[in-house]
Every structure is written in C-alpha cells, then in structure tokens.
Amino acid sequence: MPADLAVLGLGHSGLPVAQAAVVAGIETIGYDADEETVAGINAGRPPAGGALTAAAVRRMISRGFRATTDPEVLGDVRTALICAPTSLGPDRALNLDAVRTAAHALASRLRPRTTVVLESAVYPGSTEEFLKPLLEEGSGLRAGRDFHLAYSPSRFDPGSRRYGYANTPKVIGGLTPACTERAAAFYGRLAAKVVRARGPREAETTKLLETNFRQVNIALVNEMAVFCHDIGVDLWDVIRCAETKPFGFQAFRPGPGVGGHSVSIDPNYLAYRSRSLGYPLRMVELAQEVNGRMPRYVCQRAAELLNEHGKSARGARVLLLGVTYKPDLPDQEGAPAREVALRLKQLGAQLSFHDPYVKEWQVADQPVPRADSLYEAAASADLTVLLQHHRRYDLQGLAAKAQLLFDTRGASPTGAAHRL
Structure with a gap:
C-alpha cells in the first residue's frame, strides 16, 4: 500500500x-x-x-x-x-x-x-x-x-x-x-x-549550537562541583539560589558525565571539522575534556568516602544505581555508568547494579550482577552510588537503608547522602 x-x-x-x-x-x-x-x-x-x-x-x-x-x-x-x-x-x-x-x-x-x-x-x-x-x-x-x-x-x-x-x-x-x-x-x-x-548549513549548525550549549554549560557546572567540594561549599544550594535570578542565568546541574545520542558526538565532529579548517573550537574541546573527566572524579570521591569510613576500595561492595543516560528510560547510549564501573573494578571493588529499566548489564564484556532486592542490596553494600535518578527510586528510604550513599545527581534530600 x-x-x-x-x-x-x-x-x-x-x-x-x-x-x-x-x-x-x-x-x-x-x-x-x-x-x-x-x-x-x-x-x-x-x-x-x-x-x-x-x-x-x-x-x-x-x-x-x-x-x-x-x-x-x-x-x-x-x-x-x-x-x-x-x-x-x-x-x-x-x-x-x-x-x-x-x-x-x-x-x-x-x-x-x-x-x-x-x-x-x-x-x-x-x-x-x-x-x-x-x-x-x-x-x-x-x-x-x-x-x-x-x-x-x-x-x-x-x-x-x-x-x-x-x-x-x-x-x-x-x-x-x-x-x-x-x-x-x-x-x-x-x-x-x-x-x-x-539554508541547510544554518539548520545543520543550529543543531551543533544547541548541543554544544548544553555541553559547555554542563562542563562549567561540573568544574564548579569539583571546586565547591574542595573549598567546602554546597554547590547544590548555590544553584538553588542562582536560579532565582530572572535574567541572564539558566540552571544546569553536575553529574557523573554526559551521555546521549548527540552530546557525546557533536562536540567531537564540530571540533574535528574546525581543526580541518585550520583552527580549533577551544571551548568545545575543553568542555568535552572536562565532562570526560567526571567518571574518574566520581570514582575518586567514592574511594575517598570509603576511606573516610575505614574501608578500602579494594574488596569493597559497591552498588551502582541507574545505568542509563537519562532518567526513566532504558537507553544506555553514552551513559557514564559504564566508565565509572570500569574504573571501580580497576580499583578492586566488587560491583553490583540496580536499574528498573535494565535487566542485564555488562562492563568490559563481563556481566555485572543485578540486585533483585534494592533495599537489601543497599543495606549490604559498603557504598551505594546513585548515577541516574529514576523516579522509582525513593532516595529518602534508600538513604535510611544504605550504609553509605553517594548521590552524583543531587536528587537526595539535604543531609540524606553525600553529594557530588
């Protein structure tokens, strides 16, 4: 037909x-x-x-x-x-x-x-x-x-x-x-x-500008997350205050990395194209570099939290929550969870994961055990790391059950978890 x-x-x-x-x-x-x-x-x-x-x-x-x-x-x-x-x-x-x-x-x-x-x-x-x-x-x-x-x-x-x-x-x-x-x-x-x-070139470049606007602003707030942690400032409260400004500001929030179908690709090919013309788009490349460092930073913070509580990353039981690139979707394209998991495994951690939208998950071609009972897994894990905040997660309840909760999305109630 x-x-x-x-x-x-x-x-x-x-x-x-x-x-x-x-x-x-x-x-x-x-x-x-x-x-x-x-x-x-x-x-x-x-x-x-x-x-x-x-x-x-x-x-x-x-x-x-x-x-x-x-x-x-x-x-x-x-x-x-x-x-x-x-x-x-x-x-x-x-x-x-x-x-x-x-x-x-x-x-x-x-x-x-x-x-x-x-x-x-x-x-x-x-x-x-x-x-x-x-x-x-x-x-x-x-x-x-x-x-x-x-x-x-x-x-x-x-x-x-x-x-x-x-x-x-x-x-x-x-x-x-x-x-x-x-x-x-x-x-x-x-x-x-x-x-x-x-014309078509203007329409094509519109996509690049939109994507890189997000990439660059996420990179800025990711750098602010590292800076604020080092000087003892609550970044999440800073963002809450800053977003009350009715002009000249748009709130972005930090996280364990940047994923998705376009975000991880567009800055690279835009930068590649610009280099072929003889000059780099330095801000785009720097943003990609900053965001690419976040999984490593998350693992560093995780190891520090374990150490502060008298435990080593080697042999620690670590539960990863949410392995998709976006909340409430099964899509894992470009999600930083896989790199976080790989780095934690290299530190010697014993990993498990939970995601209501993902039944099986592999890292470096090796299956990661899935936790069937979320609260029991959080209670038995030395560290629980929230990588993606799905609506199904009751973070207040998880904070009460988990031995140690590291929230990379700033979604938990104030004081309930260690935030990025």
Missing part, C-alpha cells in the same frame, strides 16, 4: 518522527535495513533502548504504520526523511556510512517533486556536499529543480512530559526557498511552529 511518508532509519530519532506523523494522520512507512529491528517493530516491540514504549509502537501499528526492509516502497512516497544514525570513526571524523546507505536506497527510486529531508546529526555542509550528489547521481534528477531537499535537526526529547513533537518548533533549511517551503509545509502538519533557516 502506498504511503505519503517514508522514514529511513528507525532508531533514536526516526521512530519518534514516524510516530508524530502517524498521530497527525499521515500514511507512514518505516524503512530500515536491519531485519531484526523491522521484525520487532512490526511485532509491537521497539528497538532495545528505544525512545518509544511497546504500547506506543503497538498504537502506531494499529493506525496503519508498518516497517520494512524492502527499498521498493520508497518509490511511492511524496516525502522521505533520512534519520540514519551517525557515529565517530577511529580518526574522530563523523561516520556517514548509514546516511550513504539510506541515500543509495532512496536515490534509485526517487521520483520528481519528492521532498527529501535529512535529520541525521551531521557536520555543516553535509546536506549539500554529501547527500545532494548521492541523490542526484543515483536518480538522474537535480535537487532544487526536480526534487526538494532540506535539512531539519532532530529535537526530540525522549521521556519528556513537557515537550513532545507537536509543541517543539521545527527548524527547516532548504536548498532553495521552494525547498524550504515544501519541507515547512510538511512539518507544519506535525509541529505547531516551523522556523525557517536561511
């Missing part, structure tokens, strides 16, 4: 935009080359660590959505969104292989007047320099004349109860003004507000 929309890549960003389209009444098909992913989605199971629940996927299926590995369906759509994942290669350059594969699948089936939008995280210039030639060579059509081409950064915030697809403005940058308008007309069916960029 023909569809109005094809979403290429059914991962972290692709499946949510497909869901938004289905909700808006758009006949949508999902394309992914991974057979296991496609079979799972069609059976009502989201990909492991995905942003959607099984119930949400089943509702999509009930409304006519389907996933396929057959690229022939791409020739019947009016709009195609490329949401293929990107990652860093060994040389720290951005790996666009998945985008290339999706482009090849689409190009030979591309029809005139189709609107193609890239949503993958890419460096500025990718839509014009990388995607456009692939589509034109494979289709014999010209972008901006025979088909419309644009870029729109993904802004999906998984797990958010406040912001969804409909109430988050979409930024659109087209190859030509007509391309922008065609893409804007499509996204206007999904989101209440569409913001037009001057």
